[in-house]
Amino acid sequence: MFLAFKELKFSKLKYAMVGFILTAILFLLFFVNGLASGLATADSSSLKNLPADYVVMNSEAEGNILKSEVGENAQEELGDSVAKDQFTPLTITMSTVKGKDAVADVVYFALETDHPSLPPVIEGKPIEEITGEEVVVDESIKRQGYALHDTLHDENLGADFTIAGFLENHTYSHMSVVYTNLNDFNKRSFSNPDKNQALLYYGKETDVAKMDVLTLEETVESMPGYSETQGSLLMMVTFLFIISAFVSTVFFYVITIQKRNQFGVLKAIGASTAFIAKSLVLQVVFLTISGLVLSLLGVSGMTKLLPDEMPFEISWQMIGFTGIVFLALNVSGSLVSVHQVAKTDALEAIGRAD
Numbered sequence: 001m002f003l004a005f006k007e008l009k010f011s012k013l014k015y016a017m018v019g020f021i022l023t024a025i026l027f028l029l030f031f032v033n034g035l036a037s038g039l040a041t042a043d044s045s046s047l048k049n050l051p052a053d054y055v056v057m058n059s060e061a062e063g064n065i066l067k068s069e070v071g072e073n074a075q076e077e078l079g080d081s082v083a084k085d086q087f088t089p090l091t092i093t094m095s096t097v098k099g100k101d102a103v104a105d106v107v108y109f110a111l112e113t114d115h116p117s118l119p120p121v122i123e124g125k126p127i128e129e130i131t132g133e134e135v136v137v138d139e140s141i142k143r144q145g146y147a148l149h150d151t152l153h154d155e156n157l158g159a160d161f162t163i164a165g166f167l168e169n170h171t172y173s174h175m176s177v178v179y180t181n182l183n184d185f186n187k188r189s190f191s192n193p194d195k196n197q198a199l200l201y202y203g204k205e206t207d208v209a210k211m212d213v214l215t216l217e218e219t220v221e222s223m224p225g226y227s228e229t230q231g232s233l234l235m236m237v238t239f240l241f242i243i244s245a246f247v248s249t250v251f252f253y254v255i256t257i258q259k260r261n262q263f264g265v266l267k268a269i270g271a272s273t274a275f276i277a278k279s280l281v282l283q284v285v286f287l288t289i290s291g292l293v294l295s296l297l298g299v300s301g302m303t304k305l306l307p308d309e310m311p312f313e314i315s316w317q318m319i320g321f322t323g324i325v326f327l328a329l330n331v332s333g334s335l336v337s338v339h340q341v342a343k344t345d346a347l348e349a350i351g352r353a354d
Contacts (some may be wrong), residue, residue, distance in 0.1 A: 018251045019287045019294075025244040026295035026326060029237060033318050034299070036233035038311030043229075044220045045169040046109065046138075046177040050090075051118050052200035055219045059212045063222025066092060068197045070211070077208050078199055087201030088115040089182060093189060094175070097152040097161070102144040106137070106152075107172045110185035116202065119179070124148050124165025127179050134164035134180075141176040142166070143308050152178075159188040173223075174311070241329060249333030252284060256337040277338040284334040288327050 047065070056078060061068035070089070078087055091110040096103060118127040127136050135152070141163075146152070152161045161180070170177040186193040205213055214222065221227055299314065306312055 014255075015283070015287065018248070019290055021247055022244065022287055022291035022330075023294045023298070025240055025247070026291050026322075027298050029240050029244075029322055029326070030295060030299045030314060030319070031302070032233060032236050032240065033322060034303075034312045034314040036230060036237070037315070037318065038313040039233070040226075040230060041169060041313050042171050042174045042311035043226055044172070044223055046107070046172045047220045047223070048216060049119055049170060050200055050216055050219075051088075051111075051115055052216065053202050054200075054205055055214050055216065056199035056201070056208055056211050057197070057214065057219075059210055061212075063212065063214060063219065064224060065197055065219060065222075066094075070196050070199055072194050074208055074211055075199060078201060078206070081206040082201045082203050085114070085116065086203055087199055088112040089196035090198045090200050091182060091185065091189075092172075092197045093185075095154050095156045097154050097178075099144070099146055099150055099152060102146065104141055104144045104146070104152075105175045106141070106178045107175050108178050108180055108185060110180050110182045110189075111200065112183075113181045115200070119167055119170060121165040122168045124163070126165065130164050130179075130181060132181075132184055133159070133161050135161045136165040136167055136179045137163050138170040138176040138178075139166040139168055140171055157188045241325060244326060245329035245333045248284065248288075248330040249336055252280060252334050252337045256280065280337050281331060281334050284330050285327065288330045292323050292326070 055065070056070060056074060057063065057065060057068035058070060075089065088111045091108070093108040093110070094105070095108060096105050098104075113128055113130060121127065121136055122139065124136070125134065130136060137146070137152075146163060148163055148166065150163050152163065153159075154161065161178070167177070167179065170179075199208075207213065296319065303312060303314075
């Protein structure tokens with residue numbers, strides 16, 4: 001440990017430069033990860049949090065819930081396998097609502113409000129208790145200036161709705177989801193009440209003729225463009241990991257080659273290979289952890305400057321995973337330098353030492 005920190009102190013500029021590079025790469029990793037997570041949440045959080053174990057859709061929709069159409073026959077068939085109070089039809093309608101001073105694009109999720117385990121609200125009346133013109137809306141609509149008990153006017157439906165409560169993490173394609181009672185919604189909409197987009201149910205997977213039965217995860221992954229967007233961002237994160245490992249490995253390898261004679265002298269006076277290797281690995285760990293802390297401070301400051309409309313989400317699980325993988329890659333890369341130390345011949349190095 002003494003050797004590791006003594007060397008860091010002696011070559012401040014050299015190690016500060018590689019520390020800066022590692023910090024910048026980690027900052028990018030956290031930013032891209034946070035952006036990917038935020039986009040995923042804004043795109044599909046409503047589907048991830050649907051009150052169901054399985055979603056039944058028309059097989060021709062290929063998992064796209066907006067293109068699906070489920071009729072009475074499917075409901076009757078599912079009702080033979082699942083208790084009636086464990087499933088509900090779901091009708092999804094995109095529309096635009098107006099308030100006093102704002103216009104907002106929304107997505108209606110109309111279902112039977114006596115369905116069990118409906119999403120909990122963070123403010124106002126629970127979904128189970130809404131009646132008539134009352135609706136529960138995702139809190140993201142507050143950014144357009146809406147508040148509890150405000151009226152939403154929908155010109156497409158020719159109806160007014162009152163915000164009775166707010167939900168958290170219920171958006172679809174970056175639009176706020178509006179939960180409403182299915183029967184009341186059918187009275188106001190022009191859709192066929194016998195046709196719905198999907199059936200939601202709790203229980204075991206069951207077959208329904210001409211229908212696909214998907215888990216919530218499969219439903220999310222079937223959203224148009226979702227897998228492609230997340231795949232592109234994942235590729236960027238993967239390359240950033242590879243670049244960071246390459247930069248760290250090359251830097252410490254070059255430093256080790258430059259100091260090979262000095263390491264030989266240390267071996268000649270009794271220092272073991274393990275002692276020198278431990279010093280190298282400790283330097284890598286110290287620089288990586290320092291970069292991790294500095295990059296987190298940078299990301300924390302940046303999030304305060306981002307506009308509310310930008311979907312950005314970072315969790316401690318993500319931070320922990322990124323930090324562990326980053327550290328493991330850098331330590332693994334340092335083993336190349338350790339190999340060079342092990343090959344150093346003390347007698348040969350003494351003859352060439354500065």
